[in-house]
Amino acid sequence: MSGIVRTPEPPYYAVIFSSQRTEGDHGYQVMASKMVELASKQKGFLGVEGVRDGELGITVSYWDSLESIKEWKEHVAHQVAQDKGKAEWYSAFSLRVCKVERQRFFEMVK
Amino acid sequence: MSGIVRTPEPPYYAVIFSSQRTEGDHGYQVMASKMVELASKQKGFLGVEGVRDGELGITVSYWDSLESIKEWKEHVAHQVAQDKGKAEWYSAFSLRVCKVERQRFFEMVK
Numbered sequence: 182m183s184g185i186v187r188t189p190e191p192p193y194y195a196v197i198f199s200s201q202r203t204e205g206d207h208g209y210q211v212m213a214s215k216m217v218e219l220a221s222k223q224k225g226f227l228g229v230e231g232v233r234d235g236e237l238g239i240t241v242s243y244w245d246s247l248e249s250i251k252e253w254k255e256h257v258a259h260q261v262a263q264d265k266g267k268a269e270w271y272s273a274f275s276l277r278v279c280k281v282e283r284q285r286f287f288e289m290v291k
Numbered sequence: 292m293s294g295i296v297r298t299p300e301p302p303y304y305a306v307i308f309s310s311q312r313t314e315g316d317h318g319y320q321v322m323a324s325k326m327v328e329l330a331s332k333q334k335g336f337l338g339v340e341g342v343r344d345g346e347l348g349i350t351v352s353y354w355d356s357l358e359s360i361k362e363w364k365e366h367v368a369h370q371v372a373q374d375k376g377k378a379e380w381y382s383a384f385s386l387r388v389c390k391v392e393r394q395r396f397f398e399m400v401k
Contacts, residue, residue: 184347185309185385195307195389197351199295199340203399230309232342232349237294239342239349241307273398275295279305279389288383289313 186228186243191281193227194244200266200274201236207269216262223256225249243281250278296338296353301391303337304354310376310384311346317379326372333366335359353391360388 202209220226220242227243244250253259266274312319330336330352337353354360363369376384 185311185383188385188387191387195305195387197305197307199351201295230347230349232344232347234342234344237340237342239340239351241309241349241351267397267399271397271399273295274396275298276395276397277298277301277305277391278393279391281387281389283388285386286384287377287381287386289377289381 197277
């Protein structure tokens with residue numbers, strides 16, 4: 182979950198998850214790593230970019246189709262995490278499903 | 292640029308900007324705040340969510356249409372910032388223009 186993902190040519194899908202954490206860890210870090218690991222093995226997963234700065238975090242995951250997003254949403258272990266998220270980890274979040282239409286990459290010439 | 296944006300009902304557009312900073316400030320912080328301030332005054336601007344954790348940052352801005360995104364891209368002061376970005380502030384970035392199709396909000400009951 183480090184750095185910029187080299188996604189394929191659009192169109193593909195992005196899930197933008199913005200969240201505000203509650204105080205304390207409550208098993209969050211371990212579960213977060215586990216979820217990234219599990220998601221990476223899902224069919225249609227294209228990558229994930231994530232940043233957390235204290236309270237606010239943004240995680241963007243990329244997928245080949247809405248069907249793949251639906252399958253990940255319904256994954257049993259992910260559902261357990263979603264429930265824990267609402268009960269303990271997040272004071273607020275937004276989740277947006279988007280179709281990526283255009284992209285551009287830049288790298289500084291060394 | 293704090294917290295989760297209460298965007299209107301989809302469809303609308305999101306620009307996902309993921310970036311890796313170079314070392315040092317080089318006037319970045321001042322310009323970043325100025326750009327958020329300017330963008331907020333643009334026609335069709337719906338809000339912005341941003342997080343930076345050392346090297347990696349993700350900024351998602353929300354817009355009512357592709358036309359508004361284009362106008363912001365071509366804003367003179369923003370173009371100066373874009374040039375500085377490529378010349379000094381970013382070692383790498385990705386920029387993705389997306390159509391938001393679905394959204395969901397959650398808030399913990401106090």
